[in-house]
Amino acid sequence: MARYDLPDEAWTIIKPLLPPEPATPRAGRPWAEHRKIINGMFWVLCSGAPWRDLPERYGAWKTVYNRFNR
Template sequence: MTDAAWRRIKPLLPAQPARGGRWADHRTVLNGILWKLATGAPWRDLPDRYGKWKTVYERYRRWAADGTFDRILTHVQVHDDSVGRIDWTVSFDSTIVRAHQHAAGARKKGNRVGRTRHRGAVRRSGDHGAG
């Protein structure tokens, strides 16, 4: 995380508690969280430079539950939008439009594939001979 990004985020993080033992540095822990989210690796594979994986994981869970990440996102969006850094253009692709569960596999009305109706009898579409 850059120094500029840290200066913007630091005031939004919860104060470290005065009670108990020594807490791991918020910036180190946040960098560990960012590493994990960027790589998709398991928490247990967190590099040692970010501290104990369990500490980073517990801080991630706590901040997700108490709304810390929501506050950071809102702050960054509001600030960056106010200075014109966010382009709110939205694009939809048909691959993300879901069909209703009954839209697939249902029997269609009308003729069945490969068959046509002819004067009350079923005739195969390939039968073009007399008869």
């Protein structure tokens, strides 16, 4: 687990609060994993780095940024 990643205990509390991922694929790209996106948000907020410096393990920086702004 990386420095800013959510521990499993915190994730079990947060997961039911998030919208379910679509069961059937829609047009466009499939949804990125919620946990990966949230960990990416924490990485940017805690590190103070710009969104474009987000490590690839959290997904595309633009995806994380767009979900943060929703």
